[in-house]
Amino acid sequence: MALSKTQLDKFREQLATWRKELDDGLNQTIQSMHQEEQTSFPDPTDQATVETDRNFDLRIRDRERKLIKKIDQAINRIKDGSFGACDSCGGSISVKRLQARPVTTLCIDCKTSQEIEERTRID
Numbered sequence: 001m002a003l004s005k006t007q008l009d010k011f012r013e014q015l016a017t018w019r020k021e022l023d024d025g026l027n028q029t030i031q032s033m034h035q036e037e038q039t040s041f042p043d044p045t046d047q048a049t050v051e052t053d054r055n056f057d058l059r060i061r062d063r064e065r066k067l068i069k070k071i072d073q074a075i076n077r078i079k080d081g082s083f084g085a086c087d088s089c090g091g092s093i094s095v096k097r098l099q100a101r102p103v104t105t106l107c108i109d110c111k112t113s114q115e116i117e118e119r120t121r122i123d
């Protein structure tokens with residue numbers, strides 16, 4: 001079952017909005033980091049707190065950057081017509097699943113077996 005043009009347009013819009021929101025968030029973090037750098041810290045405890053916060057920020061931003069990459073890939077898949085097809089088995093990913101997680105590249109069956117496999121490997 002292929003996705004209709006209307007559905008694809010909706011996904012593309014959803015992904016573009018999401019990407020923009022993340023992009024705006026990243027710019028804000030970068031701006032506040034610049035401001036922090038100009039402030040001096042007479043108390044070393046304050047300095048440590050700020051650095052912990054910054055590390056936390058960087059981790060979040062790293063995750064956001066990865067997500068933005070996934071969003072870009074999803075938008076590209078909409079363009080080349082492979083959006084909604086499972087990367088692993090080539091079957092279609094259900095619309096419900098795509099609505100919940102539009103950046104997914106695996107159908108629920110492949111995702112489930114991948115998760116079982118990962119869990120087995122860790123154990």
Ligand SMILES: [Zn+2]
Pocket residue numbers: 086087088089090091106107108109110111
């Ligand atoms: Zn699959």
